[in-house]
Amino acid sequence: MIPLALAASSDSEAPFVTRLAGSEGNGAGDSRCIASSSEESLWSGPHGLLRIEHPREAVSGDVVLVRPAEGRLDRLLRSGSRHNSLLVTEQCDQLCVMCSQPPKKTHDDRFDLLRDACLLADAGMTIGITGGEPTLHRERLLDMIEDVLAARPDLSFHVLTNAQHFRREDVFRLRRPEYVKVVWGVPLYSADPLTHDRIVGKIGAYERLIDGFAHLMLAGARIELRTVLTRTTVDGIVDLADMVARDLAHVEQWSLMGLENIGFARNRWSELHVDLRDGFEPVGHALDVATLRGVRARLFNVPLCHVPEPFRHAAVASISDWKQRFGEACSTCRARSACSGFFEWHPPALLEEVTPL
Numbered sequence: 335m336i337p338l339a340l341a342a343s344s345d346s347e348a349p350f351v352t353r354l355a356g357s358e359g360n361g362a363g364d365s366r367c368i369a370s371s372s373e374e375s376l377w378s379g380p381h382g383l384l385r386i387e388h389p390r391e392a393v394s395g396d397v398v399l400v401r402p403a404e405g406r407l408d409r410l411l412r413s414g415s416r417h418n419s420l421l422v423t424e425q426c427d428q429l430c431v432m433c434s435q436p437p438k439k440t441h442d443d444r445f446d447l448l449r450d451a452c453l454l455a456d457a458g459m460t461i462g463i464t465g466g467e468p469t470l471h472r473e474r475l476l477d478m479i480e481d482v483l484a485a486r487p488d489l490s491f492h493v494l495t496n497a498q499h500f501r502r503e504d505v506f507r508l509r510r511p512e513y514v515k516v517v518w519g520v521p522l523y524s525a526d527p528l529t530h531d532r533i534v535g536k537i538g539a540y541e542r543l544i545d546g547f548a549h550l551m552l553a554g555a556r557i558e559l560r561t562v563l564t565r566t567t568v569d570g571i572v573d574l575a576d577m578v579a580r581d582l583a584h585v586e587q588w589s590l591m592g593l594e595n596i597g598f599a600r601n602r603w604s605e606l607h608v609d610l611r612d613g614f615e616p617v618g619h620a621l622d623v624a625t626l627r628g629v630r631a632r633l634f635n636v637p638l639c640h641v642p643e644p645f646r647h648a649a650v651a652s653i654s655d656w657k658q659r660f661g662e663a664c665s666t667c668r669a670r671s672a673c674s675g676f677f678e679w680h681p682p683a684l685l686e687e688v689t690p691l
């Protein structure tokens with residue numbers, strides 16, 4: 335697993351963002367490496383000296399948030415990685431049965447620091463925004479996105495949201511040209527309102543989500559639908575495919591996502607998990623229904639050898655590099671580079687249940 339938090343100390347007392355720009359960095363916000371060994375590196379920048387308990391090569395190019403009071407830094411944007419996400423809040427107004435990041439009641443507003451980080455990102459980077467529910471802080475979020483894209487039109491955002499906090503009056507704002515660079519990743523778990531509400535732990539969530547889709551559609555927003563595959567969602571997946579193809583055919587993609595064994599799902603694994611090696615038929619049917627009716631449908635977080643051959647073209651190597659893991663038997667597999675593999679926290683006993691291709 336790639337470490338995202340590192341021990342660090344600094345001259346500064348307040349948290350700050352900087353880009354670890356190697357030895358030649360001289361842009362505003364850059365820190366320059368002035369010494370490095372196999373165990374630590376010393377950096378100099380606008381906030382003074384920064385000592386990191388990690389060698390220079392491993393972090394060079396990263397944009398980091400330094401938190402001196404806690405003696406650590408967070409690698410917010412790792413240079414060269416396709417998997418960079420910023421957690422903007424841990425608050426959420428849902429309580430999904432499979433939530434991988436259980437919510438907290440408090441909110442630590444870091445939007446200004448996160449905006450500074452985005453401004454230092456590698457050229458052309460897509461930055462993920464996650465929570466909690468980011469749009470609980472809708473004004474702060476939209477201000478940050480607009481500020482960043484005004485200064486850095488080369489960047490783009492992918493925002494995970496339950497889409498229930500957009501209002502009619504947001505439509506005009508979301509039509510602004512910057513939002514062409516923003517994709518909204520929106521979970522939808524069932525065509526049946528009560529089932530969706532039960533999964534997300536919120537009465538009325540489905541109805542509010544449908545209103546949210548209407549606002550996003552009126553704004554011409556780019557939408558990726560997301561459905562986590564659990565026993566309940568797989569039971570209704572063909573009906574959901576029909577609804578998506580009928581009512582939401584404008585979405586850019588419908589992503590069917592393998593379950594993560596973390597957060598609330600860890601204690602409910604046996605109740606929620608579907609082994610797609612035995613239970614793929616309804617998922618394959620749903621992929622066919624969507625595809626035949628013009629909706630791009632993809633499978634995320636599912637190892638290629640767990641997917642029947644005719645559907646492997648739809649499986650994306652989607653698990654982020656820092657939390658991706660393979661079984662020992664995978665070392666002989668010719669499809670490994672195209673395979674999602676497993677999450678780092680996948681049940682170890684299941685890691686070797688693979689069939690090298």
Ligand code: SF4
Nearest residue numbers: 637639664667673690
């Ligand atoms: S054997 Fe491993 S690398 Fe190959 S498809 Fe299966 S999980 Fe992926």
